[in-house]
Amino acid sequence: MWVIATAGHVDHGKSTLVRALTGMEPDRWAEERRRGMTIDLGFAWTRLPSGATVAFVDVPGHERFVPNMLAGVGPVPAAMLVVAADEGWKPQSAEHLAALDALGVRHALLVVSRADLADPEPATRQALAQLAKTSAGDVEAVAVSAVTGAGLDELRAALDRLGAALPRPDLDAPVRLWVDRSFTIRGSGTVVTGTLGVGRLATDTDLELGGAAVHVRGLQSLGEPVSTVDAVARVAVNLRGVERSAVARGDALVSPGRFVFTDLVDVRVHGEPVAGLPATVVLHIGSAAVPARLRPLGTDTARLRLARALPLHAGDRALLRDPGLHRVPGGVTVLDVAPPELRRRGAAAARALELSTMDGRPDVAGELRRRRLVHADELARMGIPGPGAGWLLDPVYEVELRARLASEVRRYAEAHPVDPDPPVDAIRRRLGLPDRALVERLLSPPLTIHNGRIGAGQRLPERLRRAIDAVRAGLAEAPFAAPESDRLATLGLGPKELGAAAKAGLLLRIADGIVLLPGAADAAVERLAALPQPFTLSEARQALGTTRRVAVPLLEFLHRRGATRRLPDGRHTTDAGA
Ligand SMILES: Nc1nc2c(ncn2[C@@H]2O[C@H](COP(=O)(O)OP(=O)(O)OP(=O)(O)O)[C@@H](O)[C@H]2O)c(=O)[nH]1
Numbered sequence: 376m377w378v379i380a381t382a383g384h385v386d387h388g389k390s391t392l393v394r395a396l397t398g399m400e401p402d403r404w405a406e407e408r409r410r411g412m413t414i415d416l417g418f419a420w421t422r423l424p425s426g427a428t429v430a431f432v433d434v435p436g437h438e439r440f441v442p443n444m445l446a447g448v449g450p451v452p453a454a455m456l457v458v459a460a461d462e463g464w465k466p467q468s469a470e471h472l473a474a475l476d477a478l479g480v481r482h483a484l485l486v487v488s489r490a491d492l493a494d495p496e497p498a499t500r501q502a503l504a505q506l507a508k509t510s511a512g513d514v515e516a517v518a519v520s521a522v523t524g525a526g527l528d529e530l531r532a533a534l535d536r537l538g539a540a541l542p543r544p545d546l547d548a549p550v551r552l553w554v555d556r557s558f559t560i561r562g563s564g565t566v567v568t569g570t571l572g573v574g575r576l577a578t579d580t581d582l583e584l585g586g587a588a589v590h591v592r593g594l595q596s597l598g599e600p601v602s603t604v605d606a607v608a609r610v611a612v613n614l615r616g617v618e619r620s621a622v623a624r625g626d627a628l629v630s631p632g633r634f635v636f637t638d639l640v641d642v643r644v645h646g647e648p649v650a651g652l653p654a655t656v657v658l659h660i661g662s663a664a665v666p667a668r669l670r671p672l673g674t675d676t677a678r679l680r681l682a683r684a685l686p687l688h689a690g691d692r693a694l695l696r697d698p699g700l701h702r703v704p705g706g707v708t709v710l711d712v713a714p715p716e717l718r719r720r721g722a723a724a725a726r727a728l729e730l731s732t733m734d735g736r737p738d739v740a741g742e743l744r745r746r747r748l749v750h751a752d753e754l755a756r757m758g759i760p761g762p763g764a765g766w767l768l769d770p771v772y773e774v775e776l777r778a779r780l781a782s783e784v785r786r787y788a789e790a791h792p793v794d795p796d797p798p799v800d801a802i803r804r805r806l807g808l809p810d811r812a813l814v815e816r817l818l819s820p821p822l823t824i825h826n827g828r829i830g831a832g833q834r835l836p837e838r839l840r841r842a843i844d845a846v847r848a849g850l851a852e853a854p855f856a857a858p859e860s861d862r863l864a865t866l867g868l869g870p871k872e873l874g875a876a877a878k879a880g881l882l883l884r885i886a887d888g889i890v891l892l893p894g895a896a897d898a899a900v901e902r903l904a905a906l907p908q909p910f911t912l913s914e915a916r917q918a919l920g921t922t923r924r925v926a927v928p929l930l931e932f933l934h935r936r937g938a939t940r941r942l943p944d945g946r947h948t949t950d951a952g953a
């Protein structure tokens with residue numbers, strides 16, 4: 376299905392044309408029909424000669440209803456600009472075209488209507504010249520009369536060509552369905568409608584509405600119930616558990632976890648210089664219209680603080696409007712949906728410089744340079760899908776972190792001579808990293824992680840590693856019950872193997888044939904320090920829950936390291952002494 380919005384000055388025949396093409400009534404309200412004027416958006420569809428279906432979003436032309444017009448064209452990437460042959464180019468012809476241009480609409484068709492009332496030639500020339508100056512560029516023009524039916528077949532053929540030229544939507548892209556209508560159906564609950572531009576919808580799936588999960592109970596497209604809908608399509612979504620009052624035009628249903636909700640964005644402003652813009656504007660994107668405070672940063676870049684958060688991606692096109700002055704100051708491209716605070720002196724100028732290099736297209740390297748460290752999922756939520764998954768590090772920052780990590784490990788070893796290998800988490804905190812996996816990634820040989828600690832370990836043969844693991848498992852249960860020599864022999868752990876295990880930081884060798892876990896020395900000192908000082912060997916043995924076989928060499932080991940002292944009377948103490 377193709378979706379095409381109408382555009383053009385009031386009374387130029389947009390709705391009449393849609394009616395003639397589809398046989399459906401786009402003016403849904405009694406008031407519209409009474410006044411002969413479109414007020415709100417209308418929806419109608421038909422089959423074209425090619426067999427393709429085209430749906431129209433018919434917009435009002437009156438200047439009072441420009442916000443409604445913008446809600447209609449916002450989510451639709453193709454337009455049919457209607458100009459009356461007998462009236463020619465008019466203010467809202469210009470304003471609507473400026474809006475399409477601001478939104479970057481590249482696919483358009485000119486229809487010169489009411490060709491039975493005047494020669495369509497002058498209006499056609501005038502309008503084509505205006506269109507050529509915009510993102511639409513050179514477009515096809517068709518002259519029609521809805522009264523005589525002249526030109527309607529040519530128009531259908533031209534619509535087929537316009538549709539065929541539209542880019543194929545990415546069906547795997549995250550969904551962002553801007554709501555253009557919401558209502559309740561007795562027995563079904565809340566229903567919203569919108570134009571699905573990319574992605575696909577399915578019943579019995581979840582979406583997000585304003586950050587909260589909502590459930591898709593049912594779907595309709597062109598009045599028929601369906602179980603899935605692929606973009607591009609007009610679609611009605613029946614939502615479970617959503618009050619009618621909780622959703623309105625301008626809200627968006629989005630794929631869960633795929634959009635940043637933000638009320639602060641940095642943008643590039645197209646057209647007018649930023650300095651000429653008012654401090655208060657309305658940002659139009661999709662079907663939303665949100666007041667915003669504008670702070671100029673560079674000559675063509677600005678920061679917008681939105682009155683409410685929107686699901687936005689970098690690269691989004693939007694439009695700024697000054698509701699007081701009926702003009703379209705211009706389009707904006709969202710450059711950053713999670714911009715840094717500007718607190719320090721000179722931060723705004725630095726930011727302006729940074730923004731001058733950005734264009735809203737996904738630039739993972741640039742984002743990493745600016746953010747230094749970011750999760751791929753978070754980047755994707757900002758509209759910057761990148762290669763790679765998990766944490767992404769700026770290469771320059773990574774070099775810095777590696778160096779800092781090595782020096783932090785050294786500092787820790789100096790501060791903890793008994794147990795020199797720092798816990799991974801301690802280093803993670805020192806480096807201010809959000810995830811242990813990052814510490815792991817930043818380690819370079821000979822540093823490795825063993826038992827939650829960082830040390831200069833080595834890779835051991837699998838068989839040896841399993842034997843050591845068996846010993847470690849036993850020690851994890853009873854930390855001071857060092858395995859007996861026959862147990863070590865059964866496991867094939869001789870002096871050489873135990874030496875390698877100690878070097879790898881997997882075991883702590885306190886004497887020949889006596890091994891404990893690397894953290895055991897610190898743990899022992901902690902328990903011994905809790906004893907009344909000084910203490911006897913037997914008291915130490917009991918406190919540690921072990922035998923003389925282990926207690927004697929362990930105390931020797933601690934004495935050598937200066938963690939405990941032997942007193943002249945043969946007793947021991949953890950006190951540093953004079
Ligand atoms: N003679 C003639 N009159 C037309 C033609 N198309 C539309 N009209 C008349 O022009 C008037 C306006 O038509 P609409 O279709 O309501 O115009 P519109 O562009 O939808 O107007 P808004 O939605 O209010 O902006 C109506 O009285 C139509 O009957 C045509 O091809 N020939």
Ligand SMILES: [Mg+2]
Nearest residue numbers: 389390412413
């Ligand atoms: Mg109309």
